Amino acid sequence: MLPHERPARLAGSEAGILAFPDQRSISRAAEARLAEAVGLAASIGLTIVHSAAFPLRTRRPSTLIGEGQVEAAKLEIEEHQVGVVVVDAALTPVQQRNLERAWGCKVIDRTGLILEIFGERARTREGTLQVELAHLEYQRTRLVRSWTHLERQRGGFGFLGGPGESQIEIDRRLIGDRIVKLKKELEQVRRTRGLHRSARTRVPFPVVALVGYTNAGKSTLFNALTGAEVYAQDQLFATLDPTMRAIKLPSGRTVILSDTVGFISDLPTQLIEAFRATLEEVAAADIILHVRDVAHPDSASQRSDVLEVLDEMATGEDPTLDENWMGRTIEVLNKADLLGGVAGIPGTDASAIAVSALTGEGLDALKAALDERLAAGMETVEYAVPPADGARIAWLYQHGEVLSRQDGDDSIQLTVRLAPADRARFEQN
Template structure:
């Protein structure tokens, strides 16, 4: 059960894809066809064909009707495909029956995405998360997928009762592995918590990029941080989260996080397994939602991102941070459409947005300015008088607040005007209870 979902051959695999749709609302858009093609190519397979098929009546044994299965078999043969992909959800029985009927390995959308994640994982944490997601997926498919479910005899002699079935043994083996993986990932969570606490102590703001897969997050990340993380025009080019220093015009150093992209029908197993990583976004000071405004499915993709974030918010108990949007790929739009988006962003949108091109660099200064404004929103300005002996408090305020004024008086005292969030104000009062901070009206 721990083998890869696809046994690769030295030569590239060739895949044929069917996207089943059931009602007019489900009919795949051209963007969905392109996304599915990109998923197959991201797996390193050659694409034989990709075709939407209208399933008028669901077949409980095959999902597809008999005529559609025959058509798929003929197309797989004609295109010399070694893998059949159903870009939808298959039950274990449907997957097994299709494999027997088509004579090829069959994977559904969840299996396809899991395979891509397995290829992209580079860090130990990423590999742990992918393995947990894969085992959770496999465990859910144990029921009725085995033909060797005869019970093993317990004890000795013909009077001994039936022992545990093969299915029960397999499930127990997977459960043991799940427990170990979750224990290892809990250690990852603790490490991340220590790192976050360190950033809070230094007053470093944290900004997380979130968005649909292939929306240009990694390209924008590289542009803002002058880095060279892997960025390519394919789904899930980024899997392992990356943190780099970001220099803000007035606030100085901040931390920018590049996260894994979301996708429609993101498998539940992946959300569960990557929760430690995804929660890093929820504990940021600001989210930058990167949207591909050149995509015809931009609105639907934005909704998919919010569905995942709201689920994480509900399950983790963490509140979503403030959010702004980076309207990316503005360079790929017709000039009239690009101008309309620039004007809409400039005159105000909700959430606040900036039209940018991560590829050409357009809008980067405006994006940094909006990030700063958003980080400062919610901070209040206080007047604080410090005696000559309060050098440590003065250094603390410069490190953790936004000092807008610092004047020395003749008696050696310092008069500061500083912006502080409610959290920072509480920390300051706990650290220096004898120093008064007066709200500037």
């Protein structure tokens, strides 16, 4: 992959090539992974003029790929005077150093590329903190004695003498101090978000979270449902910072819709940890909308990748998602317009809903499904409210679904569908 234009962080290199070792399971086609890698690079403004897929037979500790593949890539690099090589795999510091020496140019791996994208996309304070933390965690592992500027020695102080502290040790200590500070700041962000969630619980409105593989069309669907203008482009990781809006369903019920960061296969460990606060919105959601790009040739594997991340959130060492998350998930098959419309999607699961966020087709069915799912856990009750008690009547209309109403001289008879928490709250007041 030979990009002519690069972001500022890759300054000093006018072109790059992407080597693509096919190290993933056979369920993901090499062509699909290569296309995804091209999309990742293109999403930060790189112009791709060459890409290549190298089958990975054995993982070499020194260079990851074989000697013959290293030489083949070197010929391409020399022919195109490449300055940056993007390897779509996780490289160890030693592998990265050896490939840089063999190819005579800078090498970045999949993690480094995703970090570049995240660094450009983050806008809120939370997002920038998370990106910086992920960058530092990644760079700390790269502090090996590979570069001459890290081999300098600083002398001791006073009469103690000694060789002093090496530059690499100073760098590692400074990064460690900054990481500690960032984690404290992120913890404060999490507490603030927790307070916001508590406030919503007291309101309360149901929360519907959009999740899905990156570029599945979550932000376009968010905009179509809410009328908002969230940044939505045909590129990977267009959304990093969670966005929330209130919407009205056909029943009149208000829900809060939350747009979250897209998932991706082989997501770097640093990013999984750093963006846990972002995914907390999913854990707090009453309904999870799993948005899929049904027109993508690798849609099934993308679905598996998303479910794997959600399952890890529910069963990991520090679970943030309850084990019943599947029961509150609705699968949304987006981009139906690319397959001729909703009717053109073959073999649609009965529980899945086909839509086109771009054309609006299927959105009414999706809203009706949200209403139905929310109503399934609600209770139907009857109340007699004095006509003068307008505040309580308004509260029932705002927080429940009024099924019938009979106005009398002494009381107004209301049949209302309420969530159990709302019913308890109304009856206590």
